[in-house]
Amino acid sequence: MELTRRDALAALAAGGVAVGTGALLEGNPFADGRGASSTDAAPEERMASLLAVAEVVYPTELSGVEEFVRTYALGRVEERPDYREGMVEALDTLDEYSKSWFDDDFRALDAETRATLLDQMGVDTASPAPEGADADRVRYYLVNELLYALYSSPTGGKLVGIENPQGHPGGATSYQRGPREGGDSR
Amino acid sequence: MTDRTPSEGADVCIVGAGPAGALAAHRLAEEGHDVVILEAGERFDFEDRQRRMERAIRPAHGPLSVWEMGGERDRFSSAGEWFYPLNAARVKGVGGTTLHWQGMVMRFHEEDFASWPIDYDDLRPYYAEAERALGVAGAADNPYAPPRDEPYPLPAFPPSYSDSIFAEACERLGVTMHSVPNARNSEGYDDRSACVGYGTCKPVCPSGAKYSADHHVEKAEESGVRVVTRAPVQRLEHDDAGERVTAAVYATPDGETHRQAAREFVLAAGGVEIPRLLLLSKSEEYPDGLANSSGAVGRYFMDHLFAGSGGTLDTETRQNHVGFITSECHQFYDDPTRGTEGSAGGVPEWSGEKEEPKPDSIKLEFLNYAGPSPVEMALTGEEFGDDLLDTLREGYGNSIAMGGLVGQRPRKENRITLDSSTTDDHGNPVPEIHWRVDARTKSSLRRANEIQHRILDELGVDVSWTVGPESTGPAFHHMGTTRMGSNSEESVVNAQLRTHDLANLSVASSSVFRTSGALNPTLTIAALSLKMADHVDERL
Ligand SMILES: Cc1cc2nc3c(=O)[nH]c(=O)nc-3n(C[C@H](O)[C@H](O)[C@H](O)COP(=O)(O)OP(=O)(O)OC[C@H]3O[C@@H](n4cnc5c(N)ncnc54)[C@H](O)[C@@H]3O)c2cc1C
Ligand code: SF4
Numbered sequence: 001m002e003l004t005r006r007d008a009l010a011a012l013a014a015g016g017v018a019v020g021t022g023a024l025l026e027g028n029p030f031a032d033g034r035g036a037s038s039t040d041a042a043p044e045e046r047m048a049s050l051l052a053v054a055e056v057v058y059p060t061e062l063s064g065v066e067e068f069v070r071t072y073a074l075g076r077v078e079e080r081p082d083y084r085e086g087m088v089e090a091l092d093t094l095d096e097y098s099k100s101w102f103d104d105d106f107r108a109l110d111a112e113t114r115a116t117l118l119d120q121m122g123v124d125t126a127s128p129a130p131e132g133a134d135a136d137r138v139r140y141y142l143v144n145e146l147l148y149a150l151y152s153s154p155t156g157g158k159l160v161g162i163e164n165p166q167g168h169p170g171g172a173t174s175y176q177r178g179p180r181e182g183g184d185s186r
Numbered sequence: 187m188t189d190r191t192p193s194e195g196a197d198v199c200i201v202g203a204g205p206a207g208a209l210a211a212h213r214l215a216e217e218g219h220d221v222v223i224l225e226a227g228e229r230f231d232f233e234d235r236q237r238r239m240e241r242a243i244r245p246a247h248g249p250l251s252v253w254e255m256g257g258e259r260d261r262f263s264s265a266g267e268w269f270y271p272l273n274a275a276r277v278k279g280v281g282g283t284t285l286h287w288q289g290m291v292m293r294f295h296e297e298d299f300a301s302w303p304i305d306y307d308d309l310r311p312y313y314a315e316a317e318r319a320l321g322v323a324g325a326a327d328n329p330y331a332p333p334r335d336e337p338y339p340l341p342a343f344p345p346s347y348s349d350s351i352f353a354e355a356c357e358r359l360g361v362t363m364h365s366v367p368n369a370r371n372s373e374g375y376d377d378r379s380a381c382v383g384y385g386t387c388k389p390v391c392p393s394g395a396k397y398s399a400d401h402h403v404e405k406a407e408e409s410g411v412r413v414v415t416r417a418p419v420q421r422l423e424h425d426d427a428g429e430r431v432t433a434a435v436y437a438t439p440d441g442e443t444h445r446q447a448a449r450e451f452v453l454a455a456g457g458v459e460i461p462r463l464l465l466l467s468k469s470e471e472y473p474d475g476l477a478n479s480s481g482a483v484g485r486y487f488m489d490h491l492f493a494g495s496g497g498t499l500d501t502e503t504r505q506n507h508v509g510f511i512t513s514e515c516h517q518f519y520d521d522p523t524r525g526t527e528g529s530a531g532g533v534p535e536w537s538g539e540k541e542e543p544k545p546d547s548i549k550l551e552f553l554n555y556a557g558p559s560p561v562e563m564a565l566t567g568e569e570f571g572d573d574l575l576d577t578l579r580e581g582y583g584n585s586i587a588m589g590g591l592v593g594q595r596p597r598k599e600n601r602i603t604l605d606s607s608t609t610d611d612h613g614n615p616v617p618e619i620h621w622r623v624d625a626r627t628k629s630s631l632r633r634a635n636e637i638q639h640r641i642l643d644e645l646g647v648d649v650s651w652t653v654g655p656e657s658t659g660p661a662f663h664h665m666g667t668t669r670m671g672s673n674s675e676e677s678v679v680n681a682q683l684r685t686h687d688l689a690n691l692s693v694a695s696s697s698v699f700r701t702s703g704a705l706n707p708t709l710t711i712a713a714l715s716l717k718m719a720d721h722v723d724e725r726l
Contacts, residue, residue, distance in 0.1 A: 014239070061572075115570065140246050147574075165385070170382075172372070172508060
């Protein structure tokens, strides 16, 4: 199933970001370093790391992930430097663990090793918290950030069987439709 | 800087900016009076609603953080047999608890007024006005509802797909389903958008389609009302004779204390803070608390309790598209013991044992938000990628459930008192809640479960959970703590909602309810508030 720009905009709207059409497309949320204290990784590397997280937490049958994540992440941090800082620090934390356990940056690991790393860090069972321990912050700023974006969007909902998931303003008619008319793609 | 000094020459001072305070303020201002509202909480920016919705969905943020409930300001004690989670039950801010509420709004049935000093007909025109004010979407398809003269201001929301699954089983059992009156726009109304299906009505509707009282606060302000936010009233002062309130003493964030004088005072601070404020305002003339010659202030605290049950079916049920319900049933309201007859038998009569009290009124609901929401499951899951998706697909899709409410009878020992061993951020004793669920309430809950199980069985549901007598909790409707009555020895306010003791002090709240019924209270609160405003207007 393909994620679209519309999904990204819908997911952004669910987080309170009102996006004018055409305002955002190809940007990099980490491009100008605004608010980012650490200078370890270049902006494009950070973006690559975020995409590497998406590759682990998103199902394989999705396409269009890169544009979706880029658009979403850019919108999320655009006017929230503190939030960008939180994401950057969580990405740095991920690299620190990755370097000490696997001698390389997170984005350089293969998908399976990345999944192992998240498990070993305890991100799978962590309690997401913006001010929490390492695993809690990674869960909050990276993993749950991406999962919220996906599963509150129409396409993410459709993957599961609900075209109007919580958080998405998909109108007041979908609840009236039965499964066959409902556009369930399974 | 925000001016939080008192208003000069105010006619009316209202304490609290929830629906009761907002509607009264708007009405009195429209009548040309000079009105000031003192509100303990802050004003929440509408622009932030989507971010609040995200807080509601994402597990990192506690449910209380959505509307900034709790903390020092909202400390309380729970001393009864059952714990009472007060901070989940109310919001302090412009709009009050309707920011968080679900928005189901029914008129009480005629029988509900049996022991009140007013009856359904006294409230009937006010109910109609309240429905227009809140923008109620409804249909006159409920054969058990009290009589009404006018259509609802908005058409009812059509039934959900899952209602249609229930409909067949209910038909076979002789159980009548009908629409739910919702304070929620089925079409654009009163400058607010139609529902767009965010599905998070409780605790936050980002579109503004769900009515919340901040809307009437704004209208009131347009009519000239002044609202002072973050101004918790600490106590009320009265004249030497103890006949009239002279001022509301309130605190402001800069540490100052001010006195707001007015000709009339209205308490609209909710069913727990109103009795607390009266108890905090004790004086030489009123050693047991202001307006408390009867000793009834704080007593007869009642709430509704939830009864529900659900499970899974082997077909898709399409839950969680919207966050509200579209069908309910009042068939077991006036006589909960009755059985029904349908083509497949029916719901049997109440199975009560001799020593069990007879159940009181029951309202039944057919839920549209049963079972897990995929996005919430994903955020709390312990898997990622394809494994997570598999789990979501397995978990979502075929849940179905019923809910319902039962009420409590007024009991003296269920009450709000002051706990002097604990204080809030201003050094005031916190409210202490003494609450227990008695045998009759348990009978009503058991009866609700009995009916629900019969319907779910008929449907072929694999029932996996039941919330009943031993495992239920309150519905967050605080009633009874300043009850109305014609006898000043056993009630706090009269039929005009004015305190028996003080000639210029009125109460607008479910705290004046004498009995609880089993229907959500806010439409009745709104109707009473408009009626009270008329009486205040007559006196001014
Ligand atoms: C989760 C939930 C769901 C609900 N669902 C429904 C529903 O579907 N249908 C229904 O009918 N009802 C529902 N309710 C109940 C409904 O919200 C209340 O009945 C209604 O809001 C009460 O209105 P009110 O104006 O009396 O009090 P509130 O809305 O509680 O407003 C009181 C205001 O007074 C202020 N205040 C308190 N103390 C002071 C003080 N000392 N000085 C100054 N200001 C003060 C508070 O800050 C608050 O803003 C629900 C409640 C909850 C919590
Ligand atoms: S479903 Fe609820 S939250 Fe969504 S727009 Fe409608 S009323 Fe608002």
